[in-house]
Amino acid sequence: MKDILLFFSFFLALFPSFGQEIPTTFKEKAERLVQMRPKTYLTLDTELKSEKRDTTLLRYFANLCEKENYLEGQAYALDQIGTKYRNISQYKKAVDLHQQALELSEKINNTELKVLSLNMLGVVYRRTDAIKTALDYNQKALELAEEVENPSHHIKRSINVSLNSIGNLYQALEQYDLAIVQFKRALKFETELDNKLGLAINHQNIGDCLEKKGDLEGALENYRKSLAYNEEINSDFGRVICKNSLAQIYLKQDMPYAALVLLEPLHEQSKSIGDFFITASIYINTGWAHTKLGNFDKAGKFIMDGLEMSKNRNMPSNILYGYQKLSDYEKERGNYKEAYEYYKKADEYENEITSATNVRYMNDIIVRYEADKKNNQISVLAKENEIVRLRLRKNQTTLLVSALIVGLISSILYILYRQYQSNNEKRVLSLEQNMLRSQMNPHFLFNSLNSIKLYIINNEQKNAVHYLNKFSKLIRKILEASSLKEISLAEELETVELYMNIENIRFSNEIDFKISVDDDINIDNIKVPSLALQPFLENSLWHGLSPKEGKKIIQLNIKKKKQGFISIEIIDNGVGRGAAQTNKENRVLKRKSVGIRITKERFANFSKDYQNNFVVDIVDLFDDKGNPKGTKVILDVPTV
Template sequence: MGWFSQAQEVPEAFKEKTERLIQMRPKTYLVLNTELKSEKRDTTLLRYFANQCEENNYLEGQAYALDHIGTKYRNISSFKKAADLHQEALQIAEQANNVELKVLSLNMLGVVYRRSDAIKTALDYNQQALELAEEVENPSHHILRSINVSLNCIGGLYQTLEQYDLAILQFKRALKLEEELGNKLGLAINHQNIGDCLENKGDLDGALENYRKSLAYNEDINSAFGKAFCKNSLAQIYLKQDMPYAALVLLEPLHEQAQSIGDFYLTSSVFINTGWAQTALGSFNKAEKLIQDGLEMAQNHNLPSNILYGYQKMSDLESARGDFKAAYDYYKRADEYDEEISSATNFRYMNDVIVRYEADKKNNQISVLAKENEIVRLRLRKNQTTLLVSALIVGLISSILYILYRQYQSKNEKRVLSLEQNMLRSQMNPHFLFNSLNSIKLYIINNEQKNAVHYLNKFSKLVRKILEASSLKEISLAEELETVELYMNIENIRFSNEIDFNINIGDGINPENIKIPSLALQPFLENSLWHGLSPKEGEKKICLNVKQKSPGHITLEIIDNGVGRGAAQVNKENRVLKRKSVGIRITKERFANFSKDYQNNFDVDIVDLFDEQGKPKGTKVVLDIPTI
């Protein structure tokens, strides 16, 4: 590390502390952070400490120092230097095989790349940090904090992609964990982020409430950066509420404060917002100077989101002046820049990584269950040996009975697990996924951005619901109806929105109180779509009715006006590519397993419908489901 000279002044007390720490060689972040808490913001001292650790091969101390020096560079928007330092710290932490410091470096790399709008790289690092931290069996306080940092960063990436509801879920999860840890800085950060999401959703009152909570926590811990950031956010709300004077009261003192902090991301935003306020007050020359200063700062330090923001505010300024040609030019530059930093590649990468992470997590859970079963079998063998010594015959008989019981139970569990996995595979049908994404792609190609985002939101919500429901034996009927409605909305794209789909719930029925097997209705709807309605010309309808059959049963009816089963079978035999449908068979087996916990049985009946002339006019599927 040739970037530090020993000739720089270092207090003797710190030299003694450095020597003592190198002799002690603490391995945990807690000990290092406790010892260096007062010096960790002084890059001169940290560089000296890092050099001494390198000379004495003390890897943990060197990695700790490099990460905190990198954080200082990040906070002054020197992202390249920050990333290099965090990457070096990560390599040293891996060499030391220290999980705490590896997670710290990964998270810090994610933050650096997120601040420079490199979404794909940032998500990759934060995802690695979260997976590594969640694998720790007895996590330390620092590991728990790192999990919160990862959640916060992943939420921030959803936020960048304008997936605000998903972002708020991550931030609220982190907020709850920060409350348990009593970490006021984490509480401040998560309230700030929730406020930003609500602001972008148009909920200005909710945003104000969260910004004020964040400011209170930052004042409590006396964070200069946090207080300045919150005041800038509050001023932005006041500007949106047409209160420019109130915004200026907060913004003008921030000019000097933000510059002294040295964070160009914050400083450029403060200047642009002050220019916005002056535009609202009619001081156009002042406004132009402030916005251009903020825009130039963002361009010089490669801050894409602030560059876009500056172009937008310059367009608003020129429009207010009456120079509509200049306003249009800035609007066009902003639009082109927005296209550049919000590419479809980032959306695809985000969804791919989320699905991969959820699948890996599910496989890990299955692996843990298998290991636990192996441990149980080993314990059983040990117990058998002990029982044979004391009472051979009784022990042998008991062991045989117990083994038979365990085998029966294990087979049943495997059968249930196999059904759930098969069910998930049928729900996550590759044809359905490909065709849905292809339909969304067409919207993007046709520049129908609102439709693309609308259906992409629905698609990601459906995938998340399927993944969540796949881990549950049963869910409420209300949740199941919401899932199938999402499924039908997406499938309807491919039918050019020709299908009239309705859900009717009978009087006195509360879907929240009724439990059914998760993801049970989709296979029947899929059959109606692709075998009944797909080959039909003209009006296409599917109706889902929920009725009370008796105090112990409810009836679900799925009625379509398709071509009927006879014609559907002929169409199926004439197809060149025959797709084997197993969804209904799997669902019937799951219903049979589900009804074992109830007094009454379930029943599935498929009825052909005919008109007065005896011609097929559709199909009705009747599901009788026990409730007690």
């Protein structure tokens, strides 16, 4: 009977308007909002603040919005209902509601509501330990929010939610230092917004990370700060979480009585809130406290009750926690066999959880790029084999024609042979150019992937995502150009600018890179081999500017030199070729640079289709005192 009454009271807390008619005042408010059709989250949240926890009223509002085709209001209501279901551990229903809200937000292209739905989906999946999926949603929300030029208050809050969620994902991966960095960033922004709820959440999260690292005093300090903010905003949910965390610290400090003083009042409070994730943790901690006090009957019941709650609602981390505490409980009772069995279950469950974490997500990125690199190498080998096959065929034909050049038909056979030979030479030349371009791509990707590796090593999440976006655009341009013998100079300059943007990130944005094109040059009509300028820029970066102190400049000038030519100048203010050569000889590891040599060969083959030849000249620059002040590369490219 007691359980039935408890369920009924919980049901009424979730659906306070159940069994009652919708109040006339709310109907009028809902109809007024549908007529006004506000577009911003702030307006909707302000109007519906007092009703946002009542799912019955929100359902009514959502249905009315759907009927009147007011998609902003419908998306807002569905997200709020989904949040309510999430807080009572109804994760499947929560995901469905947030997904519906996201589809509506995308349909009307409302950034505020899209970011809200993405963040809420990330939170739900994090609760079920679906780390990869959660990270995808929160990163997408963060990228979308940070693209807004003049962010609203809600967008700023959403950025903090994303940072907090990403921090929680690092926390789930046991990368506590990285998680604390994210929480402290969010803490700074929440302070600027004077959002006490956000301050409470982030102090709670920092406390949890410090607890996992073994810094119990630091954890206590942050939990108490979080509790103070929750008291200030009168949040029952926040108070329950903070007191459970404080009790957990007391248990680790071997103070079970102090822990029970906090835990026992939380049993009914947590049930009334309806979040069984925290209720299960409270029950297991209560069992842990009674284990320390030797109250084994109570201890076993509380731990088993918490474990059953976790199993029934698919909460993996709490199931693991329950098995661990059951093992400790049986050990304290002297039942070492049972303790070992529970220990094995906990170990098996921990391995199962670990296998589904985000490690696979990062490995997917590495495997994807390794596969691309291998495919490129296979393509190069295939082209080389084709060249050998054609040359063999040409030799066989030569022998055959030589044997048949007799008598009156010798001249005719010779003409036919020359035509056949000419066609083969053109095919060989085309394949050689393709091969050279394929060799450039792995060389170029090698340098770019080093940049990505640098950010992964430094664990700079935002920069890594930003870098990967630029890198994907560059890969797309390379793939588009790979099937073409030549591209326009305009496309080449776009690719070069993207390359320099990527490389400049690795140089901490110290490179001042500018492109100058004479007004009388139409770069759309001028053709060059793809990725022809990149090796010269790379040479300036890594041999000229890398060892240089102070301001670093690269200027790329496109000029009209004379009839049938344009001149491309690449000027840097680096250390000069002499110093660069000395630095190269002093290196322990020397890498053979083939990029410029290959580019010259490509330009030479390219210019065979034009009346004029390609010319390259490298000039050392000196100041008035004769000191090196950089290098100028001059490329004279034929246009006719």
